[in-house]
Amino acid sequence: MENGFDTDIKFVAGVGEARAKLLAQELGIRTAGDLLRHYPFRYIDRTRIYPIAEITDGAGLSYVQFRARVTGFAYAGAGRKRRFTVFVRDASGAAELTWFHSIKWIESRVEQGREYIVFGRPSFYRGELRMAHPELETVEQALSRRAESGLQGIYPSTEKLSNVLGAKGMYRIVCNAWALLAERIADPLPEALRTQYGLVPLREAFYNIHFPQSQEGLRQAQFRLKFDELLGVQLDILSRRTARLAKAGGFLFTKVGPAFRTFYDEKLPFPLTGAQKRVIREIRQDTVTGFQMNRLLQGDVGSGKTLVALLSMLLAVDNGYQACMMAPTEILARQHYATIRRMLDGVGVEVAVLTGASKAAERRAALEGIASGAIDILVGTHALIEEKVRFADLGFVVIDEQHRFGVEQRARLWTKNERPPHILVMTATPIPRTLAMTLYGDLDVSVIDELPPGRRPIRTYHYTDAARLKLFGFMRQEIAKGRQVYVVYPLIKESEAMDYKDLTDGYEAISRDFPLPDYVTAICHGKMKPADKEESMRQFKQGEAQILVATSVIEVGVDVPNATVMVIESAERFGLSQLHQLRGRVGRGGEQSYCILMSGEKLSRESRARLDAMCETNDGFRLAELDLKLRGAGDINGTQQSGMAFDLKIANPTADVQILARAREAAAALLAADPALARPEHRGLAELRRRHSGREELDFSKIS
C-alpha cells in the first residue's frame, strides 16, 4: 500500500529499534499497518469499579479495577530479587500490590494515605487479592481520563514483550500508529457493497476497534473488520476454485474394472453401510467429470473410512493410475499397509509401504516399484512427500486423519506429476461445511454419519487416583475374559521429559501389579526404536500382550477389535477431540467396551466440562461442537492453533459463521461481475484477496 501502512514499525513514535525487533519476534508486527491491525482481544469497562471483596477467585475476572487507599509499604529480597509491596484497602477489604522491577519509579509515585484507582490482573493467595505490576492512577487523573470513553482495549502480548512494553505502553504506540495513518486510510470496499451489507467505513472501524466510543460503535467496527478478513479469504478460495474448474485436467476414472469388482464381489469382509456406499458414489461422480476432485471425508472414529479409501484407490488402479495413502504416524501407516495387503490378497493389486523407518531394501523396492509403475498402491507416512519419491502415474491421493498433519507437512505435498491427482482428505473431527472451506480451502465435503451395525456404545467413567485399586480389579476382570487393555499417558512437548517419566513409572507399576507369567504388558512410545515399537504393537495386536502402555501415538487409527478397555491417565490434560479419538480405539468388536478417564481430584472448570461431556455422549459431532464452544470461550490467542490456513486477526470462522456466509455471498457476486477483480474500483478488493490468500503450500489444486 502506498498509504503509509508499510512504514517500518521502528519509525512509529515510542517504538525504536529494540522494541521493533521484539514486536516482530513476538507478534510478527513489522509495519505501522500491522500495528493498526493488532486488535484488542478484550475490553475493560473502565467506568466500573469493584469493591475488593467482590474480586474473588471464583468471579473469573481477568482484569479489574478498584479504588483503595495506601496503608503501608514493604521491601523484600535484595539485588535482582528485590520486591516492593504496597498494602491497600477499601471499605470492603484489603489487597497487596507488588512490583519486581521499576521499583524506584513506583516508589516515587505512591503516597501513604492517598487514594488510587488500581487496575490490573488479579491473582489470589489464600483468598487474598494480589496484583503484580498494576496500573495506578490518582482518582483525579482517572476522572479526567474517563471523560473520553469507558472501554479500554487489552492487547494480545507475550510474556517477553509485556516485560518491556506493558498494557499502557502498547496502548500508547497504537495511538501513535493511529496518528500516523489515520488520514491515509483508503477503503477497499466499494460504497455500494458497504451499503448493501451495512458496513461502516474502514477508517471509522479502525478508530472504534482501538478507541471505542460506545458498545455499538465497537460492535460495528468488529463486524466490518471481520467481514473484510472473511471476504478476502472467500475471494481467494472462490477464485482458486474457478481456476481449478477452468482447467479440465482431472483424471477420468470412467470404468469399474477387475480390481474393484474382484474385491467388492469376493473379498469384502462385510456389507458396506449405507453411508459408505453414498460416499463412494460421490467420489465416483467426482472422478468422471474431468475436473480434479478435492474432497474432505468426515466420519466419526470407527465409521469405516479406511474401506472407503481402499475402494476409491481401487477405482484409480482399474483406470490405469497409481494411488497412495498417507497416514500421520508410523504405526498407523504400517497398520493400514497390513490391513490393505490382507484385504487385497488375491486381487492382483501390488501394494508397498514407505515410511521414515523403512530399511534400505524396503525403501528401494518401494521407490523403484513406484517409479516403474509396478506398484499400484503406496501406503506410508510423510516420507511419501520426500523429493526422491517419483510416481509413474499418480492419480489418487488419500490423506488420513488430516488434522494430525502439521501445516509444513501438508505443505510439501507433492509437486510430482504434471496433472494434479484427485485428493481425498479424511478426518474424524467433524466441522461445518463453511468452516471446512475456510480452514482447508476449496474442498467438497462428504460425511459418513452411520456406524457399522452391531456396535455397542462404549461406557465411559471418570475416576480419580483414589480409585486405582478398583481400576486394577476391573482390568483383571476384563483380561480374565480374554480381552485387552490400553493405558495411555499424555505427551506434551513442553513437559516431555516429565511425561516420559510418568509413562515409565506407570509401566513399572502395572508390570508389578500384573506380573508375568499371567500377564504380558507391552510399552510403546516415541522415544523407542521403530523396531521395538513395532514389536510391541505386534504383541498387542496378536493378543500376546494383554496390556499396552502407550503415549497418545496410538490415538489415531489403531485397530485392535479385541481391546475393550481404554484407560486414559491424566485425562484432564487432553483435549476433547483427542479424548474422543482415544476412546475410539475400543468398541471395535462385538463386546461391551469401556473408557476410563483417570484424573487428579482438583480440576479446572473447563477440564471438568470436558470429562463430563465424555461420560455423557459418544457422539463425535456433539463433542466437536462443545469443544469449539469451550475453546472459543478461551483466550483468543488460541486461534492460531490447529493449523489454520489463513491469517485471520479478528474473524473466528467458528464463532462468526454468519458473517462468513455473508462474506461468501458477497465474494461470489463480486467475482461473477469481475472475475479477475480488474476494474479500477476493485483495486482494493484485489489487494484484500492478496492479503488473505491461503498460504501457497495449502493449495491442494497445485498438488500433483
Ligand code: ADP
Ligand atoms: P475409521 O473411520 O475410524 O478410520 P476404520 O476404517 O478403522 O474406522 O474402521 C473401523 C472398524 O470397522 C474396522 O475394524 C473395520 O474393519 C470395521 N468396518 C468398516 N466398515 C464396516 C462395515 N461396513 N461393517 C462392519 N464393520 C466395518
Ligand code: MG
Ligand atoms: Mg481411520
